[in-house]
Amino acid sequence: KSRRARRPHAVIIGMMGAGKTRVGKEVAHMIHVPFADADLEIEREVGMKIPQYFERYGEPAFRRVEADLIADFLEDFEGVFSLGGGAPMTPSTQDALADYIARGGRVVYLDADPAEAMERANRGGGRPMLNGDANARWKKLFKERDPVFRRVANVHVHTRGLTPQGAAKKVIDMVA
Ligand code: S3P
Numbered sequence: 001k002s003r004r005a006r007r008p009h010a011v012i013i014g015m016m017g018a019g020k021t022r023v024g025k026e027v028a029h030m031i032h033v034p035f036a037d038a039d040l041e042i043e044r045e046v047g048m049k050i051p052q053y054f055e056r057y058g059e060p061a062f063r064r065v066e067a068d069l070i071a072d073f074l075e076d077f078e079g080v081f082s083l084g085g086g087a088p089m090t091p092s093t094q095d096a097l098a099d100y101i102a103r104g105g106r107v108v109y110l111d112a113d114p115a116e117a118m119e120r121a122n123r124g125g126g127r128p129m130l131n132g133d134a135n136a137r138w139k140k141l142f143k144e145r146d147p148v149f150r151r152v153a154n155v156h157v158h159t160r161g162l163t164p165q166g167a168a169k170k171v172i173d174m175v176a
Pocket of ligand 1: 014015016017020039050083084085086087126127128129
C-alpha cells in the first residue's frame with residue numbers, strides 16, 4: 001500500500017470554540033469520509049472526561065497522551081481529524097503535522113472570529129485551560145497559539161459569520 005493512500009483527508013486545528021469538531025464533522029459528512037475527534041478519542045482511551053484527567057494527572061500528562069494519540073491517528077486514520085486546541089503546541093505533534101503535509105495532507109487552520117469563538121468556548125464548558133477568567137485566558141492563549149497555527153497549517157480558513165455548513169463548504173473548496 002502506498003503511503004498516499006493511507007493518509008487522512010484533512011486535519012483541523014484552531015482555538016477552543018472555533019468549531020473544529022462541528023465543522024470537521026460536517027466536512028467529513030459532505031465528502032463521505034470518516035470523522036474522528038482527538039479529544040473524544042483521548043476520553044475513550046483514558047476512560048474519563050478531559051477536565052477530570054487534567055485534575056488528576058495535570059496538563060503535561062494530558063499533552064503526552066494527546067501527542068501519542070495524534071501520532072497514531074496521523075499514521076492510520078483516513079478521513080477528517082479534528083485536534084484539541086492546544087495540540088499543535090507540542091513539538092512532536094508539529095513534526096508529525098509537517099510529515100503529514102509532506103505526504104500530501106492538509107492541515108486546516110479554522111480561524112474563527114474571536115468573539116464568536118470565546119462565546120462558544122464559554123458556553124461549551126468542560127475546558128480546564130479556561131478556568132478562572134475564561135475570556136482573558138482565551139485571549140492569552142490565542143496570542144501564543146495563532147502564530148503557531150499559521151506556521152503549522154497549509155490551509156487557512158476564516159469562518160467569521162459562517163454557519164457550520166458554510167464553514168465546511170469553504171474548507172472543502174480550499175482543500176480541493
Ligand atoms: C485544550 C482544548 C480542548 C481540549 C483540552 C485542552 C487547549 O479542545 O483538548 O481541554 O489547550 O486548548 P477544544 O479545542 O476542542 O476545546
